[in-house]
Amino acid sequence: MSDDGASLRPLRTDLAPIAEAVEAADADAFVAVGDRFDDDLRYLTRFSGPDRAYALVVVPGDDAADRAVLCAPSLFREQAEREFVAGARARDGNGGDGVGGFHDGVAREVRTERAADHAGERAAAVVCDLLGDEDDDLTLLVPPSIPHDAAVYLERAGNALASTDAVERARSRKTDAEFDRLRRVQRAAVAGMARAETVLAESEVVEDETGAPALRWESSTLTTERLRRAVNATLAARGVRDAGDTAIGAGPSAADRHFVGDDPIRPGETALIDVSPRGPDGYRGDLTRTFVVEGDGGWERRAYLAVESAREAALAEIEPGVPAKTVHGEVAAELAAYGFDPNAEEGEAGFTHGAGHGVGVSLHESPSLSGAGELRPGHVVAVEPGVYDPNVGGIRLEDLVVVTEEGYEVLAEYPFGIVPVERE
């Protein structure tokens, strides 16, 4: 088989906290409805399922076992059984609680009957089947962005809905098995970055048809699109995908945080490379470096020093118990000390965004490094100080960091330096 799957610990989601959230809210069940692009459902079920709606119902067991039912289209029954049910069985003998050997004591099953119905209607039928004789006025916890048609089906069946952030909270604390996936994806991002840096290092300075300095690589002009294709081919060869999030800007477009257009990459200008792939289990990586070929040591040197220094200041804060927004504050203070506006709006010169965000099955999830709450062990955050000048360019440095009991650990290291070097 292939190279990098053998040592990964089994990926299982603990559904007991969802059942506990139902009980803590004095509600009766948890219901989520969405398609394969819904990262909450992906996390909860590990089902990589269809691009049409499916549903998950979790019911606390009181004295019996907690139960979880995945309502999947019949075409996907085998896949749902494999990913949702078999994947949650504790083959190593840990956990199980005597309910079919599930690692978290939550008994799982797949139902595909009434497949022509809307997933919300099927979820309502499952709720009724599991709880119908208990009470006629049931309260269901749902994620806030559950599809409205599904919510209407659940309400019409006589249920009251209340929103919960239990899934967001559960997702923010990663397990060892999740670290394995995040590290694997981030290593692929490192390989993609090495490809980009090597292409820049291999490029030669020439004059374009207007006489302006340009870069040539493999016999033609190097552009952001050509560089992105080279990076993405490297990611694909490593078994991860770019997910539309490989953003490469050059000069002024490096100040555009989400640039995916096609600009020539010129000597003396910042080439900002943000690689955020997605792995086969849905987990994301996030890595940014910025390079300048034959820079003149002007704006970009000062900006690079400021951002490197801000990065160090951010990392120095990261440990359990620290308010997350402290990290943003330290980055802002350090950038300000170098003369950059720490509160710039988009389109202005300075630091225009937050210092970082959680990363998991979503590229942006809890915790935010400029939001409420404290850092806790198991948080995985992208730390990304950056400064921009819309007329000149942008410098950003971004790494994935795990909050540990003692402080932090960088998930996959990549070297620093504004002058590109051959890395392959």
Next chain:
Amino acid sequence: MSDDGASLRPLRTDLAPIAEAVEAADADAFVAVGDRFDDDLRYLTRFSGPDRAYALVVVPGDDAADRAVLCAPSLFREQAEREFVAGARARDGNGGDGVGGFHDGVAREVRTERAADHAGERAAAVVCDLLGDEDDDLTLLVPPSIPHDAAVYLERAGNALASTDAVERARSRKTDAEFDRLRRVQRAAVAGMARAETVLAESEVVEDETGAPALRWESSTLTTERLRRAVNATLAARGVRDAGDTAIGAGPSAADRHFVGDDPIRPGETALIDVSPRGPDGYRGDLTRTFVVEGDGGWERRAYLAVESAREAALAEIEPGVPAKTVHGEVAAELAAYGFDPNAEEGEAGFTHGAGHGVGVSLHESPSLSGAGELRPGHVVAVEPGVYDPNVGGIRLEDLVVVTEEGYEVLAEYPFGIVPVERE
């Protein structure tokens, strides 16, 4: 710049039909809320925006111009202006109606004020601003799966909601500019398929460690994962991405329609390759071929002939005015004539799925070739007959077809044949 962008016609969405749907329903406005993974919003706005919720409001103008407001996070203002507003300006002088030169006569603007609010709250504020003095009891058309929290914000602001299929209908009829994108992505799929077929043709038959026949390519065992990586690297080098939808199965896993695991590919077994990339403007491709290295002419030969024949029968039906489900019926009848069960359930031997589906910014959209309605010019459908035996393998052949005034046109041709040959 790069090679394949020059000849594409400008991609613009005509919002007038959305405004007309509002008037036809005697409603007051159309509101959609979603993130970058919401294909309706991607189609309506051409905004490749953020992974958090944003909103679109469309208000018919009565005697004045129709108006459309995109509520975007402030970090994305420049991108929203470029993609939603500037991209809809009719630089070629067609259309415009004197409202800022918009090609469809719908005046567009971006609003980012109150960026900390929920997108549903912002949409409610825009509705109130544009229509507040007209009526206190407004009716808003919304897509059925609008997020529930957004729907609640809109309802709390005093609006009644009604769902509409106007977006689905608009999306099913493609414009020339959309054909350009679909053709470009399908050509990349053709390149990916050529890579897969070439790898299979280059592989040599060896014995694995158990003495069973296996394929070796570039010094190691050929598996579905290795072949998928080779295909996806080719897609990336062409500027499109696999989007997690390159499904390659071998032998029994070829009978699993969505197999993304890692199986050895063995001589004599079916290798089923389904390539469904996504291009930079969001449009999808969809192409499937099946090969057997050193087959013995048994099940797979008969199945290949049946599926080729079913494909011809399907194409012979495709022209405007034909009920879409006729295509499925013809495929089923042809497969039955070859002795395959045309109504098999998943996990059984035979034809287990529908004959095809529309393709656009979603991989599966209207029309379904086993659903209601008639084929119309501008429909783009994947035609995909297939037969499977869970113990043996699966054969599927799939092409993208445009319904034209005269009949149909295959979007990008790829050769047929069960024996792989070198195509690169």
